[in-house]
Amino acid sequence: MTPKILLDDVHKSFGTRPVLQGISIEVAQSEVIAFIGSSGSGKSTLLRCVNLLESIDDGAIFLDGVDISAPGLNPDPVRQRIGMVFQSFNLFPHMTVLQNVSLAPHKVLGQSKKESESHARELIARLGLSDRADGYPDQLSGGQQQRVAIARSLAMNPEVMLLDEITSALDPELVGEVLDVVRELKSNGMTMLLATHEMGFAKEIADRVCFLHEGQILECSRPTEFFNNPAHQRTQQFLQRVTEAGRL
Amino acid sequence: MVPEMSDHSGTSSLSEDSSRRPLSRRQVFERRQKRRSLLIALASSLAVIGLLVVLIPLTPGWYKVKRSFFNGPILDETFPALLRAFVKDIQIFLWCAPCILVLGMLLAICRNVRSPLLFPLRLFAAAYTDIFRGIPVILTILLIGFGIPGLGMDRPWNSPYLWGSVALILAYSSYVSEVFRAGIESIHESQRAGARSLGLSTSQTLRHIIIPQAIRRVIPPLMNDFVSLQKDVALISLIGPIEILRQAGIDKSKYANFTPYVGAAIIFLLLTIPETRFVDHLMSRERRRTSGTAVR
Ligand SMILES: Nc1ncnc2c1ncn2[C@@H]1O[C@H](COP(=O)(O)OP(=O)(O)OP(=O)(O)O)[C@@H](O)[C@H]1O
Ligand SMILES: [Mg+2]
Numbered sequence: 001m002t003p004k005i006l007l008d009d010v011h012k013s014f015g016t017r018p019v020l021q022g023i024s025i026e027v028a029q030s031e032v033i034a035f036i037g038s039s040g041s042g043k044s045t046l047l048r049c050v051n052l053l054e055s056i057d058d059g060a061i062f063l064d065g066v067d068i069s070a071p072g073l074n075p076d077p078v079r080q081r082i083g084m085v086f087q088s089f090n091l092f093p094h095m096t097v098l099q100n101v102s103l104a105p106h107k108v109l110g111q112s113k114k115e116s117e118s119h120a121r122e123l124i125a126r127l128g129l130s131d132r133a134d135g136y137p138d139q140l141s142g143g144q145q146q147r148v149a150i151a152r153s154l155a156m157n158p159e160v161m162l163l164d165e166i167t168s169a170l171d172p173e174l175v176g177e178v179l180d181v182v183r184e185l186k187s188n189g190m191t192m193l194l195a196t197h198e199m200g201f202a203k204e205i206a207d208r209v210c211f212l213h214e215g216q217i218l219e220c221s222r223p224t225e226f227f228n229n230p231a232h233q234r235t236q237q238f239l240q241r242v243t244e245a246g247r248l
Numbered sequence: 249m250v251p252e253m254s255d256h257s258g259t260s261s262l263s264e265d266s267s268r269r270p271l272s273r274r275q276v277f278e279r280r281q282k283r284r285s286l287l288i289a290l291a292s293s294l295a296v297i298g299l300l301v302v303l304i305p306l307t308p309g310w311y312k313v314k315r316s317f318f319n320g321p322i323l324d325e326t327f328p329a330l331l332r333a334f335v336k337d338i339q340i341f342l343w344c345a346p347c348i349l350v351l352g353m354l355l356a357i358c359r360n361v362r363s364p365l366l367f368p369l370r371l372f373a374a375a376y377t378d379i380f381r382g383i384p385v386i387l388t389i390l391l392i393g394f395g396i397p398g399l400g401m402d403r404p405w406n407s408p409y410l411w412g413s414v415a416l417i418l419a420y421s422s423y424v425s426e427v428f429r430a431g432i433e434s435i436h437e438s439q440r441a442g443a444r445s446l447g448l449s450t451s452q453t454l455r456h457i458i459i460p461q462a463i464r465r466v467i468p469p470l471m472n473d474f475v476s477l478q479k480d481v482a483l484i485s486l487i488g489p490i491e492i493l494r495q496a497g498i499d500k501s502k503y504a505n506f507t508p509y510v511g512a513a514i515i516f517l518l519l520t521i522p523e524t525r526f527v528d529h530l531m532s533r534e535r536r537r538t539s540g541t542a543v544r
Contacts, residue, residue, distance in 0.1 A: 051445050080447035090442030094461050103456060104446035149442075156446060 002065040004029045004191045005050065005160060010069075011058035012042075012049055012215075019045045021215040022059070030189040033220075034202035037212035038238060043195035044087075046212070047162040050193065051084045063160070080108060083153030087165040089145045091137040091152070097124060098133045101152045109156065116155075123151045127181060143174030150181050161185060163194040167201075179205075199242055203227055211235045319507040326499040326508045333495035334515050337481045340413055340491070344481070345474060347417045352424030357454070359429055373425070380422035386483050389415040393487030412484035420477050427469050431462030471527040475520050482512075492516075 003026040012020040019042045027033055035043045048054045050061060052068065052075040061069040068078045092100050102120035105111045111119070124133050127147045137145055146166055153161060163182065167175045179201055185192065186205055196202050202209050203223045210220040211232065218232045230236045271279070304310060358366075358373035380388065392415040397406040404410065435458050443453040485494035492512050499508035 048441075053441055053444060075444075076447050076449050079445055082445075084445040086438065086442065086445075088438055090438045092439065092442065092457055092461075094464060104448060107452055107456065108447040152446065 003027055004031070004064065006062040007059070008062070009059040010049060010056050010061060012045060012054060012056050019215050020049065023215070023217055025210065025217060025220065027191060027193065030191055031207045032186055032192045032194070032205055034206035034209045035193065035195045035212050036197070036199065036202055036209060041212040042215045043212055044164050047084065047164050047193060047195055051082055051162055052078055080156055081158055082160045082162060083156060083158035084162040085146070085149050085153055085164065085166050087169055089149045091145055091149055093137050096134050096136055097129065097148050100137065100148060101155050104152070105155050120155055123155055127151050141174060142170045143177045146170065146178045147181060160191045160193070163192060165195050165197060168197055199227070211238065317506045317510055319505055322503050322505050322507040323511050326503070327511050329499065330492055330495055330508060330511050330515055333490060334492040336489065336491040340409065340481045340484065341478055344413050344416050344420070344477065348420045348424050348477070351417065351421035353428055355421060355425035356428035356432060359425070360432055377422040377425055380419050381426065385416070385419045385480050386486070388419045389483050389487060408484070408488035412487055412489060416477065416480065416484070420473065423473050424470065427466050427473060428462065431466035432458055434465060435461050468527065468531060471524070475523055478520060479516060
């Protein structure tokens with residue numbers, strides 16, 4: 001069976017600075033992969049490359065066996081199939097919650113305004129924000145804003161979700177409500193790649209945890225094995241530091 | 249707790265929204281503070297104005313200045329004609345403003361295109377803004393207003409209204425395009441990433457996400473430019489049209505008196521002061537709407 005997503009020896013530099021140095025990974029349909037690694041290890045860059053927000057220098061990225069990193073390819077249809085949620089939400093501040101969620105289905109998928117809005121209201125309700133639909137993002141808590149951002153991505157019915165440290169800008173007491181949404185997505189069989197500093201959550205939700213170090217995947221394994229029995233010395237050191245910082 | 253409130257109950261009469269609820273000690277303090285600063289401001293302003301009113305008439309040349317600049321009867325006589333002439337200024341403003349907005353936005357968008365195919369457009373927009381921002385408006389008006397009718401074209405094409413307006417549009421669209429461009433560039437990259445990640449195209453992102461936010465952000469500097477435009481319309485008088493400045497000049501010669509100029513200044517102020525106040529009002533409303541709380 002072709003993997004949902006396949007990264008084949010992906011390289012990416014910013015100027016002379018190599019950020020991704022040969023990333024290869026196969027992600028099966030409905031699989032959840034958690035990328036962990038220290039700051040600057042390239043987690044965000046990796047996810048942005050998969051969403052084609054960054055172009056890659058070498059290697060290839062496949063979605064359902066089709067090379068989406070081919071030069072000259074129109075990225076827009078690909079992005080419709082891959083949702084992305086950002087650390088800083090990136091909501092549109094001049095639009096209401098409802099408009100944030102219904103904009104892309106209306107403009108990109110060509111749904112009628114009415115259709116896109118009723119679909120958006122359903123999603124907003126599913127994420128527990130019905131009473132906020134007509135408010136503006138600034139009037140919401142961080143956790144609510146991030147849930148709106150997730151709803152905005154889901155409104156496009158993506159086949160894959162990329163979640164880039166979606167809880168690290170949140171107060172601890174708001175993290176739970178966002179993670180609940182991710183749990184629900186997993187139970188619905190969504191394929192997800194997530195970058196996270198929440199080790200406990202990675203352990204719980206991921207099918208595989210991958211350790212990124214200086215733009216390379218040092219190891220990828222089942223969470224129990226990864227956390228209890230890391231193969232690589234650098235992984236051990238990283239987990240050690242995280243444990244000392246009280247995050248595991 | 250309540251009895252000590254009643255001591256200060258007099259202070260609450262200042263505010264219109266005095267509700268039945270007893271005021272907290274903090275509110276009482278703030279109101280008293282507010283009233284005190286209001287009184288101080290009022291007293292000091294009155295003192296300064298009073299001093300000016302007393303001192304200026306004591307200067308030796310005051311009676312001459314008063315006669316030739318603040319001459320009541322002449323003001324009465326010339327004011328209606330000035331007002332009528334001002335309608336022309338407003339007309340010119342009203343047809344220039346939309347052209348300037350559209351052209352300015354197009355130029356700003358041209359300067360933002362990244363496609364190499366459209367590079368010439370970008371170059372053109374950059375040259376355009378450099379040229380017209382670098383020339384004083386008055387020179388642009390003189391060059392275009394005297395130069396193009398010199399080509400000897402027939403009626404409506406030799407009209408000074410037309411070419412004066414064109415000159416204003418050229419000059420001001422270059423200023424306005426810079427304002428728009430700054431606004432577009434001030435929108436954080438993450439907004440673009442958010443939009444593109446949803447599958448919106450470059451132009452959809454520009455149209456629905458970047459430009460609406462940019463416009464909101466540049467309304468204050470934009471309105472400043474339009475208040476300037478309102479005033480610079482008067483420069484067209486140099487190439488012929490009888491608008492308010494020209495009319496004031498005619499009346500000045502007729503009465504050998506400068507009061508018509510003061511009249512013209514008053515008319516401008518009657519328009520421009522409410523304009524700027526209105527913008528302030530719009531801005532604070534926008535702030536309240538998007539952020540819920542007003543930060544002082
Ligand atoms: N647009 C850019 N231009 C130049 N350098 C960049 C850019 N984006 C990222 N980098 C660099 O690439 C490296 C990897 O960044 P990236 O954001 O992918 O790390 P990360 O693993 O997500 O870190 P964090 O945990 O702090 O989010 C960093 O050294 C960063 O400085
Ligand atoms: Mg990151």
